[in-house]
Every structure is written in structure tokens, then in C-alpha cells.
Amino acid sequence: MKHLIGIEDLSKDDLLGLLTDADNFIEVSEREIKKVPALRGKTIINLFLENSTRTRVSFEIAGKRLSADTINVSSSGSSVSKGETVLDTVWNLEAMNPDIVVIRHKESGAPKFLADNLKNVSIVNGGDGMHEHPTQALLDCLTIQKHFAKAGRSLDGLKIAIVGDVFHSRVARSNLWAHKLLGNKVSVVAPPTLVPRGVAEVYGDNVSVTHNLAEGIEGADVVMCLRMQLERQGNFFVPTLDDYTRRFCVTEKLLRKVAPHAVVLHPGPMNRGVEISSDVADGPRSLIGSQVNMGVAVRMAVLFKVGRGQLHE
Amino acid sequence: MTDQTKQTLVSSSQQPVHAIPKHWHQILDEASISKAVSRICYEILEREKTSAKLAIVGVRTAGEYLARRIHKRIQEIEATDVSFGVVDITLYRDDLATNNAPILKGTEISFPIANARIVLVDDVLFTGRTIRAALDAITDFGRPRTVELACLIDRGHRELPIRADYVGKNVPSSREDSVKVKLKEMGYAEDGVYIVSKDRGAV
Secondary structure (H helix, E strand, O other): OOOEOOHHHOOHHHHHHHHHHHHHHHHHHOOOOOOOOOOOOOEEEEEEOOOOOHHHHHHHHHHHHOOOEEEEEEOOOOHHHHOOOHHHHHHHHHOOOOOEEEEEEOOOOHHHHHHHHOOOOEEEEEEEOOOEOHHHHHHHHHHHHHHHHOOOOOOOOOEEEEEOOOOOOHHHHHHHHHHHHHOOEEEEEOOHHHOOOOHHHHHOOOEEEEOOHHHHHOOOOEEEEOOOOHHHHOOOOOOOHHHHHHHHOEOHHHHHHHOOOOEEEOOOOOOEOOOEOHHHHOOOOEOHHHHHHHHHHHHHHHHHHHHOOOOOO | OHHHHHHHHHHHHHOOOEOOOOOOEEEEOHHHHHHHHHHHHHHHHHOOOOOOOEEEEEEOOHHHHHHHHHHHHHHHHHOOOOEEEEEOOHHHOOOOOOOOOOOOOOOEOOOOOOOOEEEEEEEEEOOOHHHHHHHHHHHOOOOOOEEEEEEEEEOOOOOOOOOOOEEEEEOOOOOOOEEEEEOHHHOEOOOEEEEEOHHHOOO
16 A cells, blocks of 8 residues: 655655646636536545644645545544544545545644555645654745746755754655755754754755854745744744744845845745745735645655555655 | 756657567568658647647657657647647556555646647557556546547557557457567667567567
8 A cells, every 4th residue: 555654755756746746636627617527426535633624625725626526624523633643534434445645633643653554545745743744845845946947946955944943844844855965055044943853854955053143044946935834833942933033034135135036935824924025925025825726736646656556645 | 847857858859778589570660650740730730620729738758759759740730739638647547556566646637628629649558457547547637528549559459448549550459469669769760660569579
């Protein structure tokens, strides 16, 4: 059985193949009849045990546009809120013969745990704790690829800055794996408390760490802003949010000065005025709308590949 | 995908990358393929019955190249604007459940399908299943006035009630044989159609 647990498990060819497929799926969403019969008769369960709007909706739309039957389960209103373990929940779901379970869970490793314990179901990671959010990294890559293709540049040879709460971010980790495969230079910009220990050792020599925003994004092609994950943080990571904002908020003024050509990404949901200013988020360098748009195509590509059993374990 | 197509065309114009194995038996050479394509073009124009807008649609991959040639030739003959499109049937195959490695290349139909006169182009007509899938793919974009089928080779052995309106050459073949259309656009030194018998070691 084949799964998508993380970008870490992919080869460069897998990654580029998924991006090519996703690029070809964009056209399906622009048709008058937005549907192809590629996964007809397949059942996909979206098991979202943590809050989500974008990811859940776009997985559901992606499944439906491939003609699969999609069913959504969230933690409130399901047996999980009665104290059932996630493995028991999924065992019960498995008994109804779904083909793919897309799972989002607050614990890192939940999708891998399920993949190891289920025989007949493909697991797709929709974001697990602080571990990985592979489809988000894929859609970030596709967004960047399509933007730079207009200028005749490819997905490699870029300078990427990842700014903000890297420590709690599965989006950052998936992107770090992706840019390791692509061989891009990545600058991790965060207060010392929000940098994962050993980040350069794990993700390779092309990763550098700085605690100074202007220095970290200087000359960057892409600035990825990350949300301050206050719900995961507790009180120990930054002295005050104001203090964080003064030093790490990505503003148009700063970008003009040190990275005038940079485009800006944010995986959402945004805390406007905390990690990103509104003039950046709504300005011409923002690719945030395009990210959401690419999300459906990327998830179609992933579901198609997993549904056809083409991804590595 | 357009970029891939361009890449293929660029690389093929530089240097042929594939050689023809010795055991392949040639049944059409470059000149006869060119003649067949021309004849198909004239037949398509002669059969014009309605005022519906003509569109040439190729089935990826070899069908796309043939369709491009037909599209170009018809515009030379008639000096009118003819629409062009490409369908990828990967998402419409009836053997998807058993075929584990389909490669998605994308469909490009940027003209209005509704009320158009479509000529579908493929290289080899065999079981008819590809054409069945291509018809599904096309009708997902709208309701054409008519759909006709042109193929370079008709080798028989149909499994569905489908026939071609324009045929380059009828080739009686054994079901086990393999009929291969190899074009310059695919990286071959010259165009050719080959038959590979099973007992001579089909690929």
C-alpha cells in the first residue's frame, strides 16, 4: 500500500513528477464541467482531527473533481470526542473499505502510525503536529515554480527565506525537505527560541540560520512567512508579541530596502500585523491567493498518484 | 503540457535520439506517410457538410503530432483559420484500475467545443478503447456538432462499435503483433510505420 506521509520520503523525481501532474490538473478546475473520471468508484475519507478550512475544503474539492466519493469526519461530532483512540476510529473506518484516508492530527507521527497499522488503506498526511504538511510544501513549490517560470527561471537556484515560528511549523519542515531536494539556499529567520535545534545538520549545508530579519531576507527571491502558532506556544518563546512583531514582522518598507524583487508566501491563516503586514499580504508581491488556488491541483495530483498506487512507501 | 511538447520538439530537431531495431518490419516510409496525411486533409475538406467550425484534435502522444501536421496542411490548402486541440485520455481510461503507471500530460482545448466540427486524430486505430476515452474527454468540454475520426493506421480487431472516417492505410495484423508509428517529432531520424511480430520478438 502506498502513502504520502512526508516530503522527507520523496525523491527529487517524485517531487517534480507531482508538480508536473499538478500543473496539468490546473486545467480541470478551469473547465465548464470541472470533473474527470480518474478516481471513479474510489472512496476518500477526510479525517480532520484538528481545525482546518483551506486544507480540508481543498482535499474535498480535489477528490470530487476526480469523481471519488469524499466523506468528511471532524473531531467534534465524531467518536473521537467520546474518547476513542485514533487507531480504533480508523480501524472502524477501514472496515467500510475506503481507498484513501487523508488525516490531519495534532500529534506528530499520527499518519505514519496509521500507515504502519493499516493494511488496505492509503494514508495521506494533511498535516501532523510539528512534523510535516507535505501538500502545503508541494503547493508552495508549484506556486513558486509557476511564478518564476514567467521570468524564465526554474525551481532551482532560488534563495528562499523562511521567517517566523519555524520551531512549531510543519509547513517549514516540509518546505525544508523540498528545498533540500531541489538544492535551493534556505535562510531560516527566527528568534533563537523558535529555531529547531540542529536545523542545519538535518536539512543540509544550504540552510543557514539568522536571528536578524533584514539580514535573513536580504536578496531573497522568496520570503515565506509563518504564522505565530500561539495555540502551541505557551508563554516561554517570545517576551511579548509586540516585541516579536517589532523585530520579525515582514513589512513592505523592509522588503523594498533589502529584497525588492522578492515574492511573499504565507500558508495561512494569517495574523495580520504580527508576522506579516497588510501592505505585504495584499500587495503585488503577495502570492498568497495563488497558493490557495494551486492547493486543489496539488491535492488532485497527490490523490491521483496515491489512488493509483504510484508513490513510494 | 506545452513546455514538455516544446522540449520534445526542440530536442528532436537537434538530433535523432532513437534508432529503429532491426527486426521491425517497415510498412510505411516517410513519403507514404506524407502522402497519406495529405490525402486525409483533402478528404476532411471535401466532406464539409455543415458550416460548423472545423477543429483538429489530436490524441496524445503520436496522434498529437499527426494532428499538428494535418492542422498545418489544411490551413495551407484552405487558408482558413482552423482550431487545434490536444486530449490526454489518461484520466478517462477504462483500464486505470489495472494500469499502474499512467503519465499525465494534460489536455489543451482552448476553443469552444459547442457546435464545432471535430476531427479526432490518432496514430493507430486498434481496439477502439482509446477513442472511446477521447470521446468522453471531448464531451466533458461541451457538445460538439459532429465528431469524425482520422487515423494513420487501421489495424482492425475492434472491441467497441467505433470506425474511422479517414484512414491512411489499412493494415491487416495479428492481434499479438505490435504496430508502431514513429515520427521525427518523437526523436526518430525519419518517419515510419513498423510492424513487430511476436515471434520476431516484439518489444
